[in-house]
Amino acid sequence: MYSIRIFDGPDDTEGALLSSPYINELKVKYSMNLLKHGISNVTIQIPRNNPKWQSIRPLKTLVEITNIRTFKVVFRGRFLRPRQNYDASGLTYLTYDCEDKKAYFNDSNQRWRLLQDISIRDGLGQVLDVHNQQVEPHKRFILGNVTVTNNTDNLYRFVGYGKTLDEIYDNFVERLGGYLSIREEEDGTYLDYLADEPELKDTPIRIRGNLKQFRRELDPTEIVTRVIPLGARIEAAEDEESYVSMPRIDASSVNDGKDYFDNLELIEEFGIIEGTIEFDDINEPQFLPLRADQFFQSQKAAKVSYQLSVLQTYLIDKDVDELEVGYRYPISTYPAFNIEEDLEIIGMKINSENPQLPDMTIGEQFRSLSQYQSEMNRKTQKLSEIENNIIAQQRALQETKRELNSQIGNLQTALENIDTSEIPELQEAIENLLDSVSDLADLVDSIEIPGLATEIDAGLMSSADKRKLNRLTLEVSTNLDDLRTKLELITVTQEIDLDQLYLDVEELKNVEE
Numbered sequence: 001m002y003s004i005r006i007f008d009g010p011d012d013t014e015g016a017l018l019s020s021p022y023i024n025e026l027k028v029k030y031s032m033n034l035l036k037h038g039i040s041n042v043t044i045q046i047p048r049n050n051p052k053w054q055s056i057r058p059l060k061t062l063v064e065i066t067n068i069r070t071f072k073v074v075f076r077g078r079f080l081r082p083r084q085n086y087d088a089s090g091l092t093y094l095t096y097d098c099e100d101k102k103a104y105f106n107d108s109n110q111r112w113r114l115l116q117d118i119s120i121r122d123g124l125g126q127v128l129d130v131h132n133q134q135v136e137p138h139k140r141f142i143l144g145n146v147t148v149t150n151n152t153d154n155l156y157r158f159v160g161y162g163k164t165l166d167e168i169y170d171n172f173v174e175r176l177g178g179y180l181s182i183r184e185e186e187d188g189t190y191l192d193y194l195a196d197e198p199e200l201k202d203t204p205i206r207i208r209g210n211l212k213q214f215r216r217e218l219d220p221t222e223i224v225t226r227v228i229p230l231g232a233r234i235e236a237a238e239d240e241e242s243y244v245s246m247p248r249i250d251a252s253s254v255n256d257g258k259d260y261f262d263n264l265e266l267i268e269e270f271g272i273i274e275g276t277i278e279f280d281d282i283n284e285p286q287f288l289p290l291r292a293d294q295f296f297q298s299q300k301a302a303k304v305s306y307q308l309s310v311l312q313t314y315l316i317d318k319d320v321d322e323l324e325v326g327y328r329y330p331i332s333t334y335p336a337f338n339i340e341e342d343l344e345i346i347g348m349k350i351n352s353e354n355p356q357l358p359d360m361t362i363g364e365q366f367r368s369l370s371q372y373q374s375e376m377n378r379k380t381q382k383l384s385e386i387e388n389n390i391i392a393q394q395r396a397l398q399e400t401k402r403e404l405n406s407q408i409g410n411l412q413t414a415l416e417n418i419d420t421s422e423i424p425e426l427q428e429a430i431e432n433l434l435d436s437v438s439d440l441a442d443l444v445d446s447i448e449i450p451g452l453a454t455e456i457d458a459g460l461m462s463s464a465d466k467r468k469l470n471r472l473t474l475e476v477s478t479n480l481d482d483l484r485t486k487l488e489l490i491t492v493t494q495e496i497d498l499d500q501l502y503l504d505v506e507e508l509k510n511v512e513e
Contacts, residue, residue, distance in 0.1 A: 001021060001067065001068060001069060001315070001355045001356070002019075002021075002030070002032075002065055002066065002067055002068065002074070002350075002352075002355065003017065003019060003020045003021070003065070003066050003068050004017075004018040004019040004020075004028065004030065004044065004063065004064070004065050005017055005018060005063070005064045005065075005066070006018045006052060006055065006056070006061055006062065006063050006064075006079075007061065007062040007063070007064070008055070008057070008060075008061060009057075009060055009061070009062070010062065010136070010137070010138035012062075015064070016052060016055070018044075018046070018050070018052050018063075019044075019050075021068065025049060025050065025051065026050065026051070027047070027050070028044050028045055028046050028047070028050060028352070029044070029045040029351075029352050029353070030042060030043065030044045030045070030065075030351065030352045031043045031349065031350070031351040031352070032065065032074070032075060032348075032349065032350040032351070033347070033348075033349050034074060034075065034325050034347065034348045034349075034350070035325070035346070035347050036179055036325050036326050036344075036345075036346040036347065037173075037179055037346060038102075039099050039100055039102045039103050039165075040075060040077070040099070040100040040102075041097060041098060041099050041100070042063070042065065042075055042077070042097070042098040042099075043095065043096070043097055043098070044063075044095070044096050044098065045085070045093050045094070045095050046093055046094045046095075046096070047091060047092070047093045048091075048092045048093060053094065056079050056082065056094070056096060057079070058079055058080055058081050058082065058096075059078060059079070059080065060078075060079075061078065061079045062076070062077070062078050062079075063075070063076070063077055063078065063079060063098050064076050067322075069314070069315065069322075070314075070322055073184075075098075075100060076100060076101055076182075076184070077098050077099050077100040077101055077103065078098065078099065078103070079096045079097075079098050080096065080097045080098060080099060081096075081097065082094045082095065082096050083095040083096075100182070101182050101189065102165065102180065102182060103165075104135065104139040104141075105131060105163065105164040105165035105168065106163050106164070106165050107134075107135050107139060108130070108131040108134040108135050108163070108164045109134070109161055109162065109163060109164065110127060110130050110131075110159050110160065110161060110162060110163075110164055110167045111130060111159075111161065112158070112159065112160060112161060113126070113158075113159050114157070114158055114159075115155045115156070115157040115158075115159060115171070116155065116156050116157075117154060117155075118154070118155050119153050119154065119155070120146060120148055120149065120150065120153060120155060120172070120176065120193075121143070121146040121193075123155045123157065123171075123172075124143065124146060124168070124172060124193055125143045127159065127164065127167060127168060127171075128141055128143055128191065130164070131164045140188070140189070141182075141188075141189055141190065141191040142187070142188045142189065142190045142191070143190070143191060144183065144190035144191055144192040145192040145193070145194060146192070146193045146194075147178070147193070147194050147195045148172070148176050148177060148178035148193055148194065148195050149195070150176055157171045158171075159171060168180070172193065173193075177195070177196055178193055178194055178195050178196055179193075179194060179196060180192070180193060180194075181193075181194055181326075198326055198327055198328045198344045199327055199328065200327075200328045200329075200330075200342055201321060201323075201327050201328065201329050202321070202330075203314075203320055203321045203323060203329055204329065204330050204331070205308065205310055205323070205329050205330070205331040205343075206331065210310050210311040210312075210313050211308065211309075211310055211311075211331070212309045212310065212311055212357060213307075213308065213309035223266065223270055223273055224273055224274070224275035224295075225262065225263050225266040225267045225270055225271065225272055225273045225274075226260050226261070226262050226263075226267070226272050226273065226274045226275070227260065227261055227263075227274075227275055227276070227277060227292050227295055227296065228250070228259055228260045228274065228275070228276045228277075229250075229251055229261070229276075229277050229279065229288040229289075229291050229292045229295070230248040230249065230250055230276060230277070230278045230279065230288075231248055231249030231250070231278075231279055231280075231282035231283060231284070231285065231287070231288060232248065232249055232279070232280050232281065232282060232283050233246045233247070233248050233249075233280075234246055234247050234248065234249060248278065249282065249283065249284075249285055249288070250285065250288070251285055251288040251289060251292070252285075253285050254285050254286050254288070254289065255288075255289065260274070261289065261292040261293070261296075263296045266296075277291065277292075277295055279291055307359065307360075307361060307362075308331075308359070308360040308361075308362060309357060309358075309359050309360070310323060310357070310358070310360055311356060311357055312355075312356045312357070312358065315356050323345060323348075323358075323360070324345065324348075325345050325346065325347065325348050326344070326345070326346070327344065327345060328342045328343060328344045328345075329342065329343060329344075329345065330342050331343050343362045344362065345360050345361070345362060346361055346362065347360065347361030348360050348361070
């Protein structure tokens, strides 16, 4: 599905094929971790029989990985250090880690400067200029599209002496949002700084379709219900001793002696959870209440994270698009979870053993308090419906068991009343059938009709699963429809017509006579 081509440095424009699914001697094992945020990475295992076994030069050899179905290049970067391996089967191979071109920003350091009264684009351009002055031509970037903005499109930033990648993230991405994207053009490599507005694709991700595994976690543990806003540090007076760490300005002088602010609605839902926020640019306490209010307005009540294993159906259906990092897709899951959302793929792990079934990471979603409460109410209602269904199906199972026992009893009586004394072979057959019916009756009697589970005692589900349901986790392990279907399979394998049996017996007697 993927081909891997290596290049002996930036001047090698043709390259050589390292791996192809169509050539036996050109096979490697690989694992790709493609990321929207951060540096994508690849691990490649090269066996000794590969012609390029000794051709890799760490940090010099470049690598390009292409999807042979779509002809899209999914990874460009360089090889890092090798690891020599020998396993119990006698296989010798080299393992290399690779990193994409964003890692080139770790090859340069910035110099101190103040970015003031300058646009976001121009500020990032200055950072790129410093990087480009220090590195080789193939590691340089051209500033491309910049769509991230703030209220004024004006910067006030101190750039330090750190690695260029760290300074870009610290001064731009982490403060302004958005993400970095690299694209190749004929005149060079471009760095785009784009607002987080992923395109929504039509390809659905759904249960009983391409969704194979699913995990969703709703985490309200990072919520702050009582915030302490702090301003700049208080400078020591001339006649006072100065310490390395000095206290900060707080709101107690403007808030009835309290240095904190409560969000009563959040406290009612989650209790008191205290946190602090610091503002080095605030020197007057009267501005702190406003900042506390802004914090509560912007804070979300819960973080939602997802892990998916999804089948890439475009490999077998040309009318379906490939699922790719950086795009949103509609997802629908098990009805009890009540999840119908458009989610963005921000990470994808692909390995050579099973490339059609990658593990995908979904961008974290955030819920406001009202959204969180609404979701919890829906899940509580769904769980109530599940318990009602359990009770109804439990009664149906008991009735099915009674019907089976009644039918087996009637069959035993009918067989015992057949006169087979004159036909020994028929007598033996009836006895064998009675033994089978008796075994069937014992089997039906052994079927336990479990009651509702509790957190202590197991029932139609384990007590552990019941505890998970009570905590509103998203794991379901009992399928009552399957249980009912299996029980219905316990029946006599052939319907017996007693009138026909009587005629058959009479016919046998006539033959005997």
